[in-house]
Amino acid sequence: MDHHAVTIVGGGNAGISLAARLLREGVDDVALVEPRTTHHYRPLLNYVGAGLAPMSAVERPTRSLVPDGCTLVPDHVVSVDPGASDGPTVTTAGGRTLSTSTLVLCPGLDEDWDATPGLARAYDEGWAASTFVGESASRVWPALRDLTAGRVLFTVPPEPAPCGPTALKPLLMACDHWRRRGVLDRLDVVLVLPYATALAVPVPDRRVEEALTSYGVRVLREASVTELGDRAVTVTTPTGTEVVDDLAFAHVVPHYRAPRWIEDAGLAGTTAAGLADVDLHTMRHRRHPAVWALGDCADLRTRPSGGALRDQVSVLAAHLTAAPGTPEARLPRYDGYTVMPITLDRRRLMLVEIDRDGRPSPSVPFVDLTRPRRTTWLADRYGLPQTYFRRILRGKV
Numbered sequence: 001m002d003h004h005a006v007t008i009v010g011g012g013n014a015g016i017s018l019a020a021r022l023l024r025e026g027v028d029d030v031a032l033v034e035p036r037t038t039h040h041y042r043p044l045l046n047y048v049g050a051g052l053a054p055m056s057a058v059e060r061p062t063r064s065l066v067p068d069g070c071t072l073v074p075d076h077v078v079s080v081d082p083g084a085s086d087g088p089t090v091t092t093a094g095g096r097t098l099s100t101s102t103l104v105l106c107p108g109l110d111e112d113w114d115a116t117p118g119l120a121r122a123y124d125e126g127w128a129a130s131t132f133v134g135e136s137a138s139r140v141w142p143a144l145r146d147l148t149a150g151r152v153l154f155t156v157p158p159e160p161a162p163c164g165p166t167a168l169k170p171l172l173m174a175c176d177h178w179r180r181r182g183v184l185d186r187l188d189v190v191l192v193l194p195y196a197t198a199l200a201v202p203v204p205d206r207r208v209e210e211a212l213t214s215y216g217v218r219v220l221r222e223a224s225v226t227e228l229g230d231r232a233v234t235v236t237t238p239t240g241t242e243v244v245d246d247l248a249f250a251h252v253v254p255h256y257r258a259p260r261w262i263e264d265a266g267l268a269g270t271t272a273a274g275l276a277d278v279d280l281h282t283m284r285h286r287r288h289p290a291v292w293a294l295g296d297c298a299d300l301r302t303r304p305s306g307g308a309l310r311d312q313v314s315v316l317a318a319h320l321t322a323a324p325g326t327p328e329a330r331l332p333r334y335d336g337y338t339v340m341p342i343t344l345d346r347r348r349l350m351l352v353e354i355d356r357d358g359r360p361s362p363s364v365p366f367v368d369l370t371r372p373r374r375t376t377w378l379a380d381r382y383g384l385p386q387t388y389f390r391r392i393l394r395g396k397v
């Protein structure tokens with residue numbers, strides 16, 4: 001059985017960034033288990049869905065991003081034994097078992113297709129797709145671009161979801177496109193929101209609501225899609241059930257849950273989505289001290305996002321590389337910082353940054369980034385992807 005000092009499960013945003021950071025800080029035996037040969041910079045998928053980025057800008061070969069010195073295990077973890085006598089072990093679909101001194105889980109969230117009957121079929125039939133499902137993202141803009149009349153439905157997924165509120169981006173950028181083309185008035189645009197307001201953060205909420213009103217979007221609040229079929233979507237709201245039918249297109253994002261093997265290993269807490277049960281500030285598992293989790297799969301009581309990972313990776317790396325015996329009080333803690341970048345149209349973006357309690361947590365002093373700006377849009381579309389591939393995934397941020 002192979003043994004590694006640190007084994008990271010999942011080579012997405014969290015896993016690659018953490019591996020790079022640990023290697024930079026002198027940990028010399030890091031293994032990364034990741035089955036996908038192509039890595040996605042997922043925030044750009046929303047621009048693909050608005051016809052403002054090609055898929056080629058999103059994708060890179062996984063191998064080209066794995067840091068030098070890291071052992072890549074190109075396989076899928078199917079089970080974990082957190083309490084094995086020589087340290088945790090993971091078993092892969094290919095039949096390998098790896099033992100490790102420190103296990104870090106960051107496999108992200110799984111799409112829960114069973115949670116919404118008819119959704120997978122609607123995707124197969126082609127009248128539903130979303131930027132959140134990588135393989136379908138390139139179908140979104142061709143479906144929206146040429147609409148001149150009819151009904152379209154969008155959803156924001158309930159939490160946990162990978163930066164769920166950014167599902168507003170393809171909606172708001174499409175509305176701006178339709179308005180510029182002079183067809184918006186002939187379209188019936190419906191939005192299904194899981195909560196009472198778009199973001200549940202007062203000032204930015206007001207700006208999003210103003211945009212939705214100006215585009216004439218009909219919003220179903222505290223609502224959830226319960227079924228799809230025959231170009232119709234059944235939505236449950238606090239006042240009953242509504243069937244939105246005759247749809248030209250439905251941008252329905254699947255619900256999400258943590259991979260089942262986290263729960264099967266006894267590593268989940270009390271969330272219905274089976275998220276890994278870790279300390280909110282250190283990301284160490286509450287019952288298995290050799291196991292840690294970060295990113296979308298971890299129950300950190302904040303909204304998952306790539307932006308949140310910058311702090312999570314730095315805090316976790318500090319804990320894993322601390323000299324033995326360092327008092328925990330001397331180590332950094334994660335305060336739940338997360339981000340929601342929302343495009344109000346095809347030119348301007350507002351960046352909403354909050355902590356675990358929903359309080360503003362701006363990363364830049366004296367500039368109100370929640371005010372929609374052209375510069376912030378350009379940074380999100382063009383600047384951040386460069387920073388992601390050149391610095392974040394190299395453990396430099």
Ligand SMILES: Cc1cc2nc3c(=O)[nH]c(=O)nc-3n(C[C@H](O)[C@H](O)[C@H](O)COP(=O)(O)OP(=O)(O)OC[C@H]3O[C@@H](n4cnc5c(N)ncnc54)[C@H](O)[C@@H]3O)c2cc1C
Binds near residue numbers: 309
């Ligand atoms: C459409 C979209 C837009 C977004 N926009 C933004 C944005 O604008 N700003 C922002 O901050 N965040 C955004 N996000 C969220 C951000 O992409 C995620 O929060 C981030 O990718 C989470 O990183 P992660 O490493 O936890 O999970 P992921 O990036 O999902 O990576 C998980 C990795 O684990 C691997 N894996 C899964 N199961 C296993 C297994 N069993 N064994 C081994 N490996 C496994 C997967 O193949 C994957 O590579 C967006 C997400 C989406 C989908």
